[in-house]
Amino acid sequence: MRNRFSSKPPLRYGMVGGGATSTIGDSHRIALRWDSYYNLVAGAFDRNPEDSRRFGEQLGLDSGRVYGDYQQMAMAEFARVDGIQVVGVMTPNSTHHAIAKAFIEVGIHVILEKPITTTTEDALNLIRLAREHNVLCASMYGYSGYPMIRQARALVANGDLGEITVVQAEFAHGNCATAVEQHSEGAAWRNDPKMAGSTFVLGDVGTHALHLATFITGQQVREVSADRQSFVPGRVLEDNAHVLLRFKKGAAGYLWASGVAVGHRHGLAIRVYGTKAGIAWHQERPNQLRYSPLGETPRLLELDSPELRPQAKRLLRVAAGHPEGYFEAFTNVYSDFAETLIAKLSGTKPDPLCLDYPTLEDGAHGVKFLEACVESADNNGRWCSAELAL
Ligand SMILES: NC(=O)c1ccc[n+]([C@@H]2O[C@H](COP(=O)([O-])OP(=O)(O)OC[C@H]3O[C@@H](n4cnc5c(N)ncnc54)[C@H](O)[C@@H]3O)[C@@H](O)[C@H]2O)c1
Incomplete structure (x- = not known):
């Protein structure tokens, strides 16, 4: 059922944060690759533009799609015919609202780290914007992906x-x-x-x-x-x-x-x-x-x-007996979100079981x-x- 090991991942994905020294960046990179739903093609990985560029190169990305900041990334990716369809945001909490907003406003779907904002007012604003721009968002409560x-x-x-x-x-x-x-x-x-x-x-x-x-x-x-x-x-x-x-x-x-x-x-x-x-x-x-x-x-x-x-x-x-754990749980959330998003993009109905991914409302x-x-x-x-x- 899962799109495992496809040679052409169906979703173009970008990352904000998750740079070389980050804690959670690798968990997202593993999760997006595991079932082959996402292709990481762009990023603003670090607060420091030079570190972002260096890290993007290490990941093997096209240097033209490794950005110094998220605003530049949102605008440039929106302008491309092959721009990213979904962005993962994994920066310190106080930056989540502005970063998610920049992508939602140009119609890019968002996987947002928790806590999604630092105020309820900002959280409600993101929900309003996501509805207005018809964008899907997940909150990265990865532990909810354990079987x-x-x-x-x-x-x-x-x-x-x-x-x-x-x-x-x-x-x-x-x-x-x-x-x-x-x-x-x-x-x-x-x-x-x-x-x-x-x-x-x-x-x-x-x-x-x-x-x-x-x-x-x-x-x-x-x-x-x-x-x-x-x-x-x-x-x-x-x-x-x-x-x-x-x-x-x-x-x-x-x-x-x-x-x-x-x-x-x-x-x-x-x-x-x-x-x-x-x-x-x-x-x-x-x-x-x-x-x-x-x-x-x-x-x-x-x-x-x-x-x-x-x-x-x-x-x-x-098969049961082999340990499955944290990375698989994170991946399950990513893959449920991917299947829901692919259904939305293709105008079909998602498998209802995919809808258990944590939402912006959560x-x-x-x-x-x-x-x-x-x-x-x-x-x-x-x-x-x-x-x-x-
Ligand atoms: N879901 C989980 O299980 C889980 C686990 C750990 C962290 N988190 C969340 O993930 C987020 C990041 O946590 P972390 O531990 O990886 O932090 P971290 O400090 O280890 O890494 C943050 C990364 O974001 C980059 N960054 C900061 N501001 C940026 C900006 N404006 N643009 C681009 N990049 C920027 C930094 O350079 C760094 O690479 C936090 O919101 C945290 O709560 C979630």
């Missing part, structure tokens, strides 16, 4: 868990337990409110946990009560946060985001409980989902379990959640609305 996350969503949607009562999500690591911002550019901008927005770990990792919680349960968060603190001396933004959640359909939840959880290694985990069953997933064992129906012995679902739903099965690439809910957390934490944990009418 077992799709399985969890399918189980909830099928009613196998009954009414959802309790949701616990966490994304905690110990990578920032010391003042790493003093010697890492990537950590420095994440702790600078002008570049990161008004949160550190809540936006950097907490929004991933929030997205999984809403993606799996199919429920948005109504209000939050947040507590955040900074443990490393001199750090301005929070490096740890606990958030209580009230979901729209009545579920109660809890989210923990941390950069000072020494010993945790990108500890993304989620547990969802309902009146009929509970499920638990941890990124360190991404191909297993613990499924515990009421009154029965818990089962560990694996990628070859007969219980696997089509939503998960369609994403498998190798990204906007994430930004609203961050604003609500800040408002709540600044007011001693007062319950604050995280609702967003879209």
Whole structure:
């Protein structure tokens, strides 16, 4: 089903950010190539124009399509008959809005890193622009591409868990337990409110946990009560946060985001409980989902379990037992977006299962959640609305 190994990738793709020293650039480059949907033909890869040019050459791109800045790139690519159709934006948070806007306004589809903007107002503006210009956008919540996350969503949607009562999500690591911002550019901008927005770990990792919680349960968060603190001396933004959640359909939840959880290694985990069953997933064992129906012995679902739903099965690439993981999940989001976009460009209907890629609207809910957390934490944990009418 997937367009794997085609000699002529159908989508012309450009990249903004993701330069030689970036953290996430390689994940995007791997994801866009894996199923051969995208051909990377243009880029403004670095804040420094010279570094952008050097890196573009290293990637083997036509030097005429390696740009010094994103505005030049948007205009030049728009003017070409063979210009890019889709751009991936992976720069520091505060730049997302202006960059995405420049491409949306010339009709180029966008895959945008999270958090998609630093204010809800900017997120809503991007949604309005995307609708006005008839452009498709994805928010890069890559973890939603794990087959077992799709399985969890399918189980909830099928009613196998009954009414959802309790949701616990966490994304905690110990990578920032010391003042790493003093010697890492990537950590420095994440702790600078002008570049990161008004949160550190809540936006950097907490929004991933929030997205999984809403993606799996199919429920948005109504209000939050947040507590955040900074443990490393001199750090301005929070490096740890606990958030209580009230979901729209009545579920109660809890989210923990941390950069000072020494010993945790990108500890993304989620547990969802309902009146009929509970499920638990941890990124360190991404191909297993613990499924515990009421009154029965818990089962560990694996990628070859007969219980696997089509939503998960369609994403498998190798026989169960071979480890599949992070890069495949990222690729699954890229490929779902590609199939949806190809259908749009050719005036056909996409496979409905592709539509599970994270959208700009999902990204906007994430930004609203961050604003609500800040408002709540600044007011001693007062319950604050995280609702967003879209
Ligand atoms: N989805 C995920 O799992 C995930 C993981 C890591 C980072 N991210 C997100 O990706 C984004 C980038 O994070 P990172 O860790 O790669 O940052 P980074 O600091 O490691 O890299 C940023 C890159 O963007 C370039 N850049 C900065 N401003 C630019 C501009 N105006 N034009 C062109 N290039 C520019 C820099 O030169 C650098 O190459 C952030 O929004 C972050 O939240 C997402």
